[in-house]
Each structure stands twice: as structure tokens, then as C-alpha cells.
Amino acid sequence: MTSDNPLNDRLDDDDYPAYTMGRAAEMLGTTPAFLRAIGEARLITPLRSEGGHRRYSRYQLRIAARARELVDKGTPIEAACRIVILEDQLEEAQRINAEHRRAAGEPTRGPGVG
Numbered sequence: 001m002t003s004d005n006p007l008n009d010r011l012d013d014d015d016y017p018a019y020t021m022g023r024a025a026e027m028l029g030t031t032p033a034f035l036r037a038i039g040e041a042r043l044i045t046p047l048r049s050e051g052g053h054r055r056y057s058r059y060q061l062r063i064a065a066r067a068r069e070l071v072d073k074g075t076p077i078e079a080a081c082r083i084v085i086l087e088d089q090l091e092e093a094q095r096i097n098a099e100h101r102r103a104a105g106e107p108t109r110g111p112g113v114g
Helices: 006-012 021-028 032-040 058-072 077-104
Strands: 054-056
Touching (some): 021 032, 021 054, 021 058, 032 054, 032 058
């Protein structure tokens, strides 16, 4: 296979929905019910195959793993989902701020440094 192969592009794509619900649950060490619950809480929205089956990306699995971590520590699932959403938003805002600083020629600073 060459790097021009579309399959290679999909396999390297964090957003490509490569995993079935069963495989995703197995990888996370959880149940399909957990994945459905975080979907209902709108933490992740899996894509659907032509047959209507849920498909998950690597990015979604990382998000789900973080939610599971919080739930395993006793955080209610709705609260865990909200925390993960806020963490994700903060990370994105910090990335955008760093890009703006680089574009303006300012030195970049680490997270949490004002």
C-alpha cells in the first residue's frame, strides 16, 4: 500500500468511524449500554452504517474513555459528560489562543499561564 491509498487516509483519520459498538465497548472495557447512555447525554454522536448500526471514531473513543474514567470514580454519567465537554472546549480554546499568539509573534505559554 502506498501513502496515496484512501484506506491509509481513513485509518489515520481520528474522525473516521471505524469501530462498531461491540468493538468500541470491548476496547473501552465497558458495555454497549454505557455507549448508548453517553450518546443520549450528547457527549458523542456516533455515525450510522448503511444498516443503521452505530460506528465510533478514535476521537470518540478517547472522549468515551475519559467519561468512563469519571464514572468509575463515582461521578454521575450526566455530570461526567458535562465535565468532558467542558474539558474538550477548554482544550480547543487554548489551541486557538496559541495559534493567535503565534500569528501575532507572541511567545507561546503553557496551559494555565495567564
